[in-house]
Amino acid sequence: MSPSPAAADSVFLAAARGEEVSHTPVWFMRQAGRSLPEYLKVREGVAMLDSCMDPDLVVEITMQPVRRYGVDAAIFFSDIVLPLKSVGVDLDIVPGVGPVIAEPVRTLADVERIPDLTPDQVPYITQAVEGLVGELGATPLIGFAGAPFTVASYLVEGGPSKDHAKTKAMMLGAPDVWDALMRKIGQIAAAYLKVQVDAGASAVQLFDSWAGALTPQDYVEHVMPHSARVLAAAGELGVPRIHFGVGTTNLLTLMGEAGADVVGIDWRTPLERGIELVGPERAVQGNLDPALVFAPTEVMTARAGAIIEAGRKAKGHIFNLGHGVIPSTDPDQLKKLTDFVHEYPLG
Numbered sequence: 001m002s003p004s005p006a007a008a009d010s011v012f013l014a015a016a017r018g019e020e021v022s023h024t025p026v027w028f029m030r031q032a033g034r035s036l037p038e039y040l041k042v043r044e045g046v047a048m049l050d051s052c053m054d055p056d057l058v059v060e061i062t063m064q065p066v067r068r069y070g071v072d073a074a075i076f077f078s079d080i081v082l083p084l085k086s087v088g089v090d091l092d093i094v095p096g097v098g099p100v101i102a103e104p105v106r107t108l109a110d111v112e113r114i115p116d117l118t119p120d121q122v123p124y125i126t127q128a129v130e131g132l133v134g135e136l137g138a139t140p141l142i143g144f145a146g147a148p149f150t151v152a153s154y155l156v157e158g159g160p161s162k163d164h165a166k167t168k169a170m171m172l173g174a175p176d177v178w179d180a181l182m183r184k185i186g187q188i189a190a191a192y193l194k195v196q197v198d199a200g201a202s203a204v205q206l207f208d209s210w211a212g213a214l215t216p217q218d219y220v221e222h223v224m225p226h227s228a229r230v231l232a233a234a235g236e237l238g239v240p241r242i243h244f245g246v247g248t249t250n251l252l253t254l255m256g257e258a259g260a261d262v263v264g265i266d267w268r269t270p271l272e273r274g275i276e277l278v279g280p281e282r283a284v285q286g287n288l289d290p291a292l293v294f295a296p297t298e299v300m301t302a303r304a305g306a307i308i309e310a311g312r313k314a315k316g317h318i319f320n321l322g323h324g325v326i327p328s329t330d331p332d333q334l335k336k337l338t339d340f341v342h343e344y345p346l347g
């Protein structure tokens, strides 16, 4: 299979390519997950990583927000550390904490012990994507991977970190180990994206969620070339590439130049400013504050309307939150937000 032909004319892909659209397309990062009662029900007694390796469950969980909200794209239900688990890294996703690595990576030997990813290691990914593309019909599926820096942070710190101190210490103090680690993660990310696109995903998103912790200089010297290799490999697959991080006002121009077709903008950067920084050659995605969903509906939709208006100055605009759906979000508010974006007149 190749990118789903049924989804080729979707509004989501048109906006990603910068073509004219009948309405602004909308989907939400973390649209599947704990905010949905139907998710909590099917996940009962199933560990997060086990659910990611069960194709029937992945299809069901990925479809849940598409059925409920009628969003313009599905995002493959998985996690940025899943491919590491698939190649044999000893890790777990601890509820309420996030990914935890049994033996953090500190030396070149630690890096060399991590195998490359080959498609035969992830048959459950291929099966889940193929199943989804059949169910989704004309709705495109977004595949994703974690970018080298964000995944490296989990591997080096051993778990979630606020300051990324050990990661930066390796980046600046042991450049040979850092380079090997970033190349390894880049290989895994590129291979993982290829598996998803070969099975029918229509677009990919590279999550560099924690890149905002870097200065532009360190990003350019130690991170961007590795993300650029992953994005270039994804470009060979012929699907749009979305590149996203949090707190990245100072990096938005570079994140586009790394090889993105669409740059994701978090809610701290006004969309107008984000569009200027990204430039006329790329589309943008975002960027309602995920907490605005807790405001009265009219307050939320007024802000959403302003974002849609600002988005018209971009090459293309995909509406999203500025980061993932907060688990305590009321799904009815996301339904109202989806309908509002769909009904907003662009004419």
Ligand code: CP3
Residues within 6 Å of the ligand: 028, 029, 030, 031, 032, 033, 034, 048, 075, 076, 077, 078, 079, 080, 081, 093, 094, 095, 096, 097, 098, 099, 144, 150, 207, 209, 324
């Ligand atoms: O709907 C979707 O967006 C698809 C699913 C998805 C998950 N993780 C499922 C998940 C996606 C795209 C991710 C990516 C991911 N994972 C990122 C990048 C996106 C971002 O949020 O910036 C990062 C940094 C991770 C690492 C990670 N995994 C974190 C920080 C957590 C949350 C920890 C917690 O419990 O608060 C996870 C676990 C995780 N990944 C959950 C889900 C639904 C929660 C686990 C559960 O439901 O038990």
